Amino acid sequence: MAELVRTKDWSDTPLGPIDQWPQSLRTTVSLCLASNFPINVIWGDDNIQIYNDGYRTVCGEAHPRALGEDYGVTWSSAWPAIGEPFRQAREGHTSFLENQRMFLTRNGYLEETFFTFSLSPIRDETGEIGGLFHPVTETTATMLSERRTRALRDLNASLASAVDMDDLSRRTVEVLSQFEFDLPLLLLYHLSPDGSTYGLAAHHGSPVRRLASIATIDAHSTTPWLMAKALTPDGPLGIIEFSDLFKGAGPYEEPPERALILPITVPGLELPTLLVVAGASPHLSTTAIWASTSCFRRRLLQPSPPCGPVPTSGGGPKRWRKSIAARPCSSRTSAMSSARR
Incomplete structure (x- = not known):
């Protein structure tokens, strides 16, 4: 310089x-x-x-x-x-x-x-x-990391008392709705007993009038999202250019243009029992968004104590596996949260 x-x-x-x-x-x-x-x-x-x-x-x-x-x-x-x-x-x-x-x-x-x-x-x-x-x-990285940590702490405390899938979804939305600067939109879907569809069980941030078209999603559909990719256990699927669908969602004038689909899997089941669509803040970097959703998904994969029964695509009901304590976001992920897109 x-x-x-x-x-x-x-x-x-x-x-x-x-x-x-x-x-x-x-x-x-x-x-x-x-x-x-x-x-x-x-x-x-x-x-x-x-x-x-x-x-x-x-x-x-x-x-x-x-x-x-x-x-x-x-x-x-x-x-x-x-x-x-x-x-x-x-x-x-x-x-x-x-x-x-x-x-x-x-x-x-x-x-x-x-x-x-x-x-x-x-x-x-x-x-x-x-x-x-x-x-x-x-101090962006530090402040965003602290905000995620508070969200995970509150989510961990609430999910410890969850008694079934409906209660788990309600508690998840209740807690994370307080952190809409990170996740301005949340849609939680449950797998139907026959494993054919996902039904909207809890939500936050999206105007009710926009939920009718996505209240039920075929488990093998290509709309509104490519379900074959969304349901893989490999990790979150990023989707973009959904601002029209999410118009009016979140605390900002600008609607989320990107979202992550988070499949919550249970060992032994063919399809995820829970599907989370998390709208991404239009004012955070992709790295910061990924850090937030990855931490939340990891916590949902480890609810404690076990919640059950959950719907299955075959066989008798199975109970959600027991959890180990939720791990905090890694310092590596936190330090990257202010990185450029």
């Missing part, structure tokens, strides 16, 4: 050529570029940005455009969260925000993120506020 800042034609910006910058700006920028910590220097009435390598990562696809751009333009989507602290800092009052939730357009979509940062006034040679010193650290 030091080389990019040095070679950029700053005469095209309100700051003018580097050799005309005030010493206060030069010194601050020098300190910024020498630091490994993400720092942005915001200078002048036009709030022009000069940042270092650490902050470049925060910018995502906004770099290199953001270098020399108005801070308010680059981060306009986050202004509801940072506008007031920015104004206060401009008036001479340092602002500090910890784990502030905000939405940034930096990787091709409006992303839910979390940051801890400060905005501190910088005095120029006249004693007036020439700009702002803006160190920042992203």
